[in-house]
Amino acid sequence: MLEADNLECVRGDRRLFAGLGFKLDAGELLYLQGKNGSGKTSLLRMLIGLLPPEAGSIRWKGEAINSDEYRAELCYLGHLNAIKEELTPLENLLAAARLADEELSDDDALDALEQVGLAGREDLACKYLSQGQKRRVALARLVKEKRPLWILDEPFVALDMAAVDWLSGIISGHLQRGGLAVMTTHQKVNIAAGSVRELRLS
Amino acid sequence: MIHWASFSDFIAMGGYGFYVWGSFGMTALIMAIEPIVARRNRIATITRLQRQLRAETRNTAE
Amino acid sequence: MLKIITAVISRDLKLAMRRQADIVSALFFFIIVVSLFPLGIGPEPDLLRKLAPGVLWVAALLATMLSLPRLFADDHRDGTLEQLAIAPHPLGLVVTGKVIAHWLVSGLPLALIAPVLGVQFDLSAEALVAITLSILIGTPALSGIGAIGAALTLGLRGGGVLISLLVLPLYIPVLIFGAGAVDATVTGLGGEGHLSLLAALTFASIGFAPWAAAAALKIALE
Amino acid sequence: MTDRLNLYRFASPATFYPLAGAMIPYFVAVSVVFGIAGLWLGMLVAPTDFQQGEGYRIIFIHVPASWMSMFIYLIMAFWAAIGLAFNTRLSGMMAQALAPTGALMAFLSLWTGALWGKPMWGTWWVWDARLTSELILLFLYIGYMALTAAIDDARRADKAGGLLLLVGVVNIPIIYFSVQWWNTLHQGSSVNLAKSSMATTMLWGMLLMAMCFWMYSIAMALMRVRTIMLERERHTDWVKAELAHIVAGDEK
Numbered sequence A: 001m002l003e004a005d006n007l008e009c010v011r012g013d014r015r016l017f018a019g020l021g022f023k024l025d026a027g028e029l030l031y032l033q034g035k036n037g038s039g040k041t042s043l044l045r046m047l048i049g050l051l052p053p054e055a056g057s058i059r060w061k062g063e064a065i066n067s068d069e070y071r072a073e074l075c076y077l078g079h080l081n082a083i084k085e086e087l088t089p090l091e092n093l094l095a096a097a098r099l100a101d102e103e104l105s106d107d108d109a110l111d112a113l114e115q116v117g118l119a120g121r122e123d124l125a126c127k128y129l130s131q132g133q134k135r136r137v138a139l140a141r142l143v144k145e146k147r148p149l150w151i152l153d154e155p156f157v158a159l160d161m162a163a164v165d166w167l168s169g170i171i172s173g174h175l176q177r178g179g180l181a182v183m184t185t186h187q188k189v190n191i192a193a194g195s196v197r198e199l200r201l202s
Numbered sequence B: 001m002i003h004w005a006s007f008s009d010f011i012a013m014g015g016y017g018f019y020v021w022g023s024f025g026m027t028a029l030i031m032a033i034e035p036i037v038a039r040r041n042r043i044a045t046i047t048r049l050q051r052q053l054r055a056e057t058r059n060t061a062e
Numbered sequence C: 001m002l003k004i005i006t007a008v009i010s011r012d013l014k015l016a017m018r019r020q021a022d023i024v025s026a027l028f029f030f031i032i033v034v035s036l037f038p039l040g041i042g043p044e045p046d047l048l049r050k051l052a053p054g055v056l057w058v059a060a061l062l063a064t065m066l067s068l069p070r071l072f073a074d075d076h077r078d079g080t081l082e083q084l085a086i087a088p089h090p091l092g093l094v095v096t097g098k099v100i101a102h103w104l105v106s107g108l109p110l111a112l113i114a115p116v117l118g119v120q121f122d123l124s125a126e127a128l129v130a131i132t133l134s135i136l137i138g139t140p141a142l143s144g145i146g147a148i149g150a151a152l153t154l155g156l157r158g159g160g161v162l163i164s165l166l167v168l169p170l171y172i173p174v175l176i177f178g179a180g181a182v183d184a185t186v187t188g189l190g191g192e193g194h195l196s197l198l199a200a201l202t203f204a205s206i207g208f209a210p211w212a213a214a215a216a217l218k219i220a221l222e
Numbered sequence D: 001m002t003d004r005l006n007l008y009r010f011a012s013p014a015t016f017y018p019l020a021g022a023m024i025p026y027f028v029a030v031s032v033v034f035g036i037a038g039l040w041l042g043m044l045v046a047p048t049d050f051q052q053g054e055g056y057r058i059i060f061i062h063v064p065a066s067w068m069s070m071f072i073y074l075i076m077a078f079w080a081a082i083g084l085a086f087n088t089r090l091s092g093m094m095a096q097a098l099a100p101t102g103a104l105m106a107f108l109s110l111w112t113g114a115l116w117g118k119p120m121w122g123t124w125w126v127w128d129a130r131l132t133s134e135l136i137l138l139f140l141y142i143g144y145m146a147l148t149a150a151i152d153d154a155r156r157a158d159k160a161g162g163l164l165l166l167v168g169v170v171n172i173p174i175i176y177f178s179v180q181w182w183n184t185l186h187q188g189s190s191v192n193l194a195k196s197s198m199a200t201t202m203l204w205g206m207l208l209m210a211m212c213f214w215m216y217s218i219a220m221a222l223m224r225v226r227t228i229m230l231e232r233e234r235h236t237d238w239v240k241a242e243l244a245h246i247v248a249g250d251e252k
Helices: A040-047 A089-099 A106-115 A131-144 A161-176 B007-015 B017-061 C002-018 C020-041 C045-067 C070-077 C080-085 C091-120 C125-152 C159-186 C192-221 D013-045 D054-086 D089-121 D129-150 D154-186 D200-232 D237-245
Strands: A002-011 A014-024 A028-034 A055-060 A074-077 A149-153 A180-184 A195-201
Touching: A002 A040, A014 A028, A014 A040, A014 A055, A014 A195, A028 A040, A028 A161, A040 A149, A040 A180, A074 A131, A089 A106, A089 A131, A089 C002, A089 C080, A106 A131, A131 A161, A149 A161, A161 A180, B007 B017, B007 D054, B017 D054, B017 D089, B017 D200, B017 D237, C002 C020, C002 C091, C020 C045, C020 C091, C045 C091, C045 C125, C045 C159, C070 C080, C070 C091, C070 C125, C080 C091, C080 C192, C091 C125, C091 C192, C125 C159, C125 C192, C125 D154, C159 C192, C159 D129, C159 D154, C192 D154, D013 D054, D013 D089, D013 D200, D013 D237, D054 D089, D054 D129, D054 D154, D054 D200, D089 D129, D089 D154, D089 D200, D129 D154, D200 D237
Parallel strands: A028 A180, A028 A195, A074 A149, A149 A180
Antiparallel strands: A002 A014, A002 A055
């Protein structure tokens, strides 16, 4: 489904990696590992089509990824939360869904917020939430997310143990439904997947 | 063939000397300074790059 | 297509409403700058009447400029811009929405307050109508062209000053036709010609500028 | 068949760098020859203008400088279009190498215009459409240079600068016509350059000076682009080899 061939990444003066390739099929999870500055985030940004690779190609279902069809099947969670401080968690979820061209009813959004443990804070502007709570607002998107390809940049950062377990469960569920996921993480987590691949950037 | 009767006529430019020579002077000044600045910039760049290169080779040698 | 534009507009308007201080301060900047001119050049009504269109328009340019650096910077800082850039529709449409929202909170209030300030300059009734109309029609072009500057300077040091340097020269036609419309009305030539040229500039800017700004945003996000 | 001429080869910095270095002396020499011929014809041979006296001789630098300032902007926009369309490395470098010379030409055009205007029109500056547009052109150059200087990443600087150039080139006619319209509407200065038929020697003098400015600009751009290339490509083998054998200050 998702294939990358011979990718090369140059940032500024430095060549971060070259000749990198992988294949990922339905139900599979790809772990990206490597030190800080080894190009993990750059690779993710290539996969979502924001950073054109110096060389090489990325294909989704055999097609180049610079199409609206690809972006309609993609869900990306960066290390920034992409939530607005002035809006409430509920407004944030609904606005993000509308802007990403997704269907999300108020009930579904409230349900998702309850699952991430923000029940009772739906109407509080996000600037009054803690770091961890803000991260949970961002993660709440994943609860109702039906898109097949998830690309997650350090999703476990700033989460407590219970939330880590919950998120692992969400990702496992996604993979068991035949989804794909690419993620970076520093923590060891338990995710049930058809097959787990690892890619080490050095 | 030459239009001017004397050198002082040429300098006076029929009373427009200040304006004509002010224009030509500024042009000459810019066309003299621009290459000098570009050249100094080039020398500075080369020296800096050579220093960097030397530092790099020393680091890899160790 | 319309759906995404309205989605962006409604989100940006909601954000602006939660941060009214920004709108109000740009508006007060406009009022103060315009009110300073009579103090600087003297109170003769004839002189003031002559200068009013230019003064109001230059102040409008500067007031619009004030809010430009934040047009994309906030979305960039919290990661929303990335999400907008990978949404399954062209980024140009998103920028169109943002430009319209920017005009609604920065250009429209200026047009509404302009007749009041025109009275300070002893303008006649038809001149007041002309200045209101010209600011109303011309400011969307300012938001559109400004979006290109905001996108090009996204995330750069000293971006605010740089925007003025890039954008002000491109604002000149809008300034000329905007102030010209009022002049022409006052001198009895009729401002319709100026206003239609202004409208043409606005349509061209709203149609074209968001796509240039979207290209600049993609460059900035790489 | 191995010697097939490959245009792409010249677009690569490694081949263009020595080529540019070899060409600079020729452009300088041709520029000097044209300059001497133009000055001789314009300053020594050409007759007095019956309307403007000797003051018209400013034309021999004013017009070439104005032409070059506009022409260089168009060339930069052309390089920008190539760079954005084909993602070539050389185009952005060329645009950046041309900008300072273009800005200086715009400045010279304004400076000589002011010195010409004072004796002819009695004022250093009039808000004439041409002067105003030239001033705006200078602002556009400064904006371009400020933008590319503010961006650290060379690739991004090229692309963002290129986009700005294209936006500028679309806007220049609009700005020009709006200023012209504004000017006729205000009926401010009824300034008209003497439309008298030019003496052949004057025309030739002007054309020779234009060629001199042109060659000078090319030489300057090549000189600057070589420095930019070394800087940008400092991690490639050819630059390392180049750096190893040039002694700063000594090389021609």
